[in-house]
Amino acid sequence: MTTKRVLYHYSRLTDLDIYLFREGTHSRLYEKLGAHPVEVDGEEGVYFAVWAPNATYVSVIGDFNGWDRGAHPLKLREDGSGIWEGFIPEVKPGSLYKYYLHTRNGFHFEKGDPLAFFWEPPPKTASMVWKLAYEWQDEEWMKVRPQRNALDAPWLIYEVHLGSWRRVPEDGHRFLTYRELAPLLAEYVKKMGFTHVEFLPVMEHPFYGSWGYQTTGYFAPTSRYGSPQDFMYLIDYLHREGIGVILDWVPSHFPTDAHGLAFFDGTYLYEYEDFRKRFHPDWQSYIFDYGKPEVRSFLLSSATFWLEKYHADALRIDAVASMLYLDYSRSPGGWVPNIYGGNENLEAIDFIRQLNASLFAALPGIQTIAEESTAWPLVTNPTYVGGLGFGMKWNMGWMNDALSYFSKDPIYRKYHHDQLTFSIWYAFSENFILPLSHDEVVHGKGSLLSKMPGDPWQKFANLRALFGYMWAHPGKKLLFMGGEWGQWREWNHEESLDWHLLEYPEHQGVQLLVRDLNRIVRQNPALYELDFSHEGFEWIDFHDWEKSIVSFLRKDSSGENLLVIVCNFTPVPRYEYRIGVPRPGFYREILNTDAAEYGGSGHGNFGGQKAEAVPFHGRPYSLNLTLPPLGVLYFRWEGA
Structure with missing residues (x-):
């Protein structure tokens, strides 16, 4: 081990930054922590800063120092923040790096950077030094975005998984890159008349089969499809074609991978310490400790980052119900009541309200959307009247009732008529989106078309009727890719959609219907202006x-x-x-x-x-x- 030169007199962190970080209100940590190429005393290099309060030694290892754990140690700040920092000369953008940590309890770790802007393509796990410079060309969209994203505007959302929308069969069925996707997706979405695209999580994730819902890189788009600038180009291109972009974002849990956030500095730093609150039984993952101010600052900064740096128009917040309830998916005795003896996670509720209030105040024209599956009240009401502050919420009740009704043989539907009519009783209690999402066409559930009863003609007729009913029902609309032409197979993230089905007239007919439905909604304010009234x-x-x-x-x-x-x-x-x-x-x-x-x-x-x-x-x-x-x-x- 050879100690090399590290400059400790330079810092990007001010006293105000430390105050806000420790208060839990810092919304732009990505400008302060992580790896930032800068010039100090006439020397170019990279400033590194990482939060690891329970470490006794932290160094930066990378391809620039032969992964030598002793070459570039960081210095612990003396303000009690738990942040280690240092400027390392001659390190350049594109360099691979990790943090090496000794902990108070004797553990030694190599960790990726929680605030890295770019990561190696999985299964590799190193972070990458990167600059986010990009010349945006979506000024016209950003001017009209508040009107296009308003609650009284049409929202016709096309939900997309980037790795399986289309692939390149002549090149080993590889992924399309962000830049390859941009013109193809924009042209198709525009032709079909959708107003917004919603991407399943693009944030870096180690396991492709998680579809992005097991996030490790809360500040980095996955490198599977290209660089951060390539992803910016995709959003920029969609905006220039008049299409809004919604990103799925997962503040509810994170994976236990050794290079990620879990047990980061030899303690449960980002997650709850009590196993009954820490471990999510459904996803075998860890739950953020929303009571820690520094964790709140981390998550608040991540949300702000995607809306500000990547010009995303909305965040769809995943698994909100699992954040709200301490007993979510837990057996009796397997959860810890709150201080009042209830099952509500008071810390998570407070964080959600803070998140929404902060985002809407700082970034006019954006939206936040809750995937919340219970009857929790006032999800889309302002925080100042006791609501959670979301702009919109998925209507899971409508989705379950509608699919249950349409999957029944028509001869029995008269006995289930209430499944059609019940949704109107509560349709205006929240600002609802009607979702026919990816969750309904996986894990043996079958595709939308295959759920329909009857012979092939009746299956297609039922699917068209479902779409006709859905587009007329109050609420914004969301449809997962492949549903718009009636894909037979359920979705498989390892393969492209079955585009060849569009050679057949019955599938062409469904696609034409969805296209016409989108056009009719956009042309008729009666079908969108008062969706929530x-x-x-x-x-x-x-x-x-x-x-x-x-x-x-x-x-x-x-x-x-x-x-x-x-x-x-x-x-x-x-x-x-x-x-x-x-x-x-x-x-x-x-x-x-x-x-x-x-x-x-x-x-x-x-x-x-x-x-x-x-x-x-x-x-x-x-x-x-x-x-x-x-x-x-x-x-x-x-x-x-």
Whole structure:
């Protein structure tokens, strides 16, 4: 071991940084900790800083010093922060490095940098010195982003796993890079009419099969698909094409890999010390200690980082329910009650509120979205009225009911009519997104199409009806890749989607329907403007359980854009089916999921119908319609 030159008089950390870090409110640690190429006393090199309060020795090892544990020791600051730092001359961007730690309890570790901007491609585990310089060209998007991301704007989200959307078959089925993905994904999403793309976690993760939900690099996009600048280019490209970007982010747990955050300095530094709070039984991972101010600063900084440095438009926060409840997935006796004896994780609740309040205050125009699967109240209400402060929340109840209903043989659906109607009772209690996500097409659940009952024609008709119903239901929309054309196989992260299915007309029909649904939503404020308000929805009739038919109105704030939606969820066409409508005039049929071009039977209403002065359903006018089998109809009122 040969000690080489380290300069200790230089620091990026101010007294204010240390105060905020230890208070748990520092939101930009990525500017202070980690590895930063700088010039000191006329010498170029890298400033390193790492939080390891229970270490007795910390050095930087890397390809620049032969991984010599004694070559470049760091110095512990004297302010009690537990931060070790030092400037190492001549180290350059691209250099590989880790931290070598001796701990008070006799352990020796080699750890990756918790704030590294780039990591070696897995299964290698070294961090990489990197600069994040990039010339963004998305100024026009950033100007209009507050309007495009507003709650009264259309949100039509295409959920994507980057490693399996498409691959390169002529090159060993390798991944597409971020830069290769950019034009292909942007062109497809734009053609399909989606407004936003949501990426399963891109943050560095050691196990590809975790889909990114076992994160080690909370400040680094995975190197599987390219460099940080390559990922910036992908987001930049999507923005220039008018497409918003949502990133999945996982502050709920992290993997136990030896090079990562777990047992970082010989103590449970980032995670809870008590095993009953520390270990997540579902994912065999560790849970962040939300009571530690430094951990809160770390997570708050990570969230800010992706929204600020990578121009992400929204974060979808994974597994919020597991953060809120101390007994989540735990048996009696396997969890620790809070100080009041309850099962709520008070520290996590406080952190979530802090996170949302901080992000919305600092970064106008962004959104946060909760994947929260329980009936926890006020998830999307502001923190100042006792809410958690999220902008939106996934509606898992709607998803479960809808898929349960549509998977049933239509002959039995009349006995489960409440699965269609119940969601409206609570539809406006939160700002809901309706998700048909990746979680519903893996682990033996089958694809959306394969869940549908009946022969192949009925399966496709049922899927089209599901989409027609979903796009008309209050709430923003999310669909996982492959669902938009009716992939037969359930999703496999090791393979590309089955794009060859688009050679077949029935799959083309589903894709065309989704494209038309997206277009119709964007053209009709009644289908998005009041998604979160009772004023945007009104039942016409939800009592016809015998025929499995529901009908309702969607309205905008002006009252000028009025749509009538009629859904027939049996394979029997209904002729002369009368429904009440509120106004005289012509109601144009703007969508029919049974149209021939979608693969349907072609039953319809010849482009629309003029309302008759025949009172029905308590309304002064009515339409006498033909309802297609397993079909959903949209009518737009066009005036008297």
